[in-house]
Amino acid sequence: MQACIQKEPKVTVNNLTKRFGNLLVLDNINFHVGNGEFLCIVGPTGCGKTTFLNLLSKLIPPTKGNICIDNVEADPKKHNISFVFQEPSCLPFRTVKENIAYGMQVKKFPKQLMEERLQKTMELVGLTDCADLYPSQISSSMEQRVAIARAFAVNPDLLLMDEPYGQLDVKLRYYLEDELIRIWEEFKTTVIFVTHNIEEAVYLAERILVLSNKPTTIKAEVKVDLPRPRKFTDPKFIEIRKHVTELIKWW
């Protein structure tokens, strides 16, 4: 199934299984993510997408199986895993600039490198003007951009995104998706992006994993090799979107 990866695998997931009591949520999941790949994961509602991400981030332990980064068992202390949550999770008592820098401070980046990356990320997400504002003083979509900037700034081995744009209106989402692609192309980060929005997945991903209903397995893998910037009206785009929609149908 993983035959079509050209990039060297960065993250390997082996036999990942999770049970909550008798409820089998994830059933024996295997896949790779290439170095610098943008992978989207879509699935029907309630298929355990969030559980899946929480396992990948090691916030909760798996029942069976493991996750390796660069062939070493993933460990938040050793590896650099970043997470963008559904809800913006900025520290309310730090300014925009301090929030973006915070990840790098925790990771003990050298001062000069930190300053450089800070400036660069703030420019990329267009937050330079509000660098000294507090999260309560900016809109929640801007807060989410701060969280995204913070996640990219630490140069993570793996960046996990859990429907970060789920709460936003369509127009703003398009804009932020373009912005996300711009940052990703600049930093060459390995990204796993979870969403229930098929159009979003096709627009962003290099590869899409379609999950099945519970107990969750990987139902299919769809490669998206459209050139960027992608167009929603492109016949090829629509074709892939329809294909993924067919795969996801559970009714």
Next chain:
Amino acid sequence: MSKILEANPNTEVLEGARSSFSIKKILYNKYVLYVISICLFLIVLDLFAVLQVFGNFMPRPIEVLTTLINMTVTPLAGKTLPMHLWASLRRVLIAFAIAVFIGVPVGVLMGFSSVANAIISPIFHLFKPMPPIAWISLAILWLGIGEASKVFIIVIGAIVPCILNSYNGIRLVDESLKDALRMLGGNRRQEIIEVIFPASFPAIFAGLQISLSMAWTTVLAAELVGAREGMGFIIVMGMNLSKPSMIIAGMIVIALTAFMISMAVNYLERWVCPWKTELETTE
């Protein structure tokens, strides 16, 4: 304002009102209304006094003012009004400091450790609903009639919000903030110092605010029983001497002091938690 005017059919009339000097404009001014409100209140009071609704025991506002000035200059029981005020304030500040130094660490400990919480909370919840004033007799029996018993009662009143808000402040820190730090690879020490403490600070600070106003309320109750100085003493003296103007003057000073304390604390909060302030609108 202009939007409302546009929607109004009587635009022309109002248009004139906007540019020129008019009675309507003055009447709608907030500060003019404040003054009207206070004047009306004073007039009603004066009427009550003149018509003797409460018999002889309702002073005219002007009498209250005279008493106020009198007390500021001439000593009552050896002390002028500012000295009495300071006596009360000193008790409040000492008791408040004690309440904060005991209450906040206890609350924080309860927030962090479920064991500590399980040990402390039954006792705390037993004592919490008891009004501090209920302790007056015991306090006097234990600590005598002096300063110690008064401070003790105020501490009892002021410590409750300190403990409660510190406990809840620590306990209710948004989990997503902790997750965000954990994801970045932060350790427990960083979580406590860099996330939990600053995030719970506004709640703890609100507790201190409530605690301070509790202390100010309780000091009067404590002083009503056997004090020889302080604002409560002035009120008792007013009653004993049948001088209602003295009582009301005392009440006014108490209210003004409470108001100034809360203003000062608000400024302090703006200074310690700058992230709580809203952006000032430039419009």
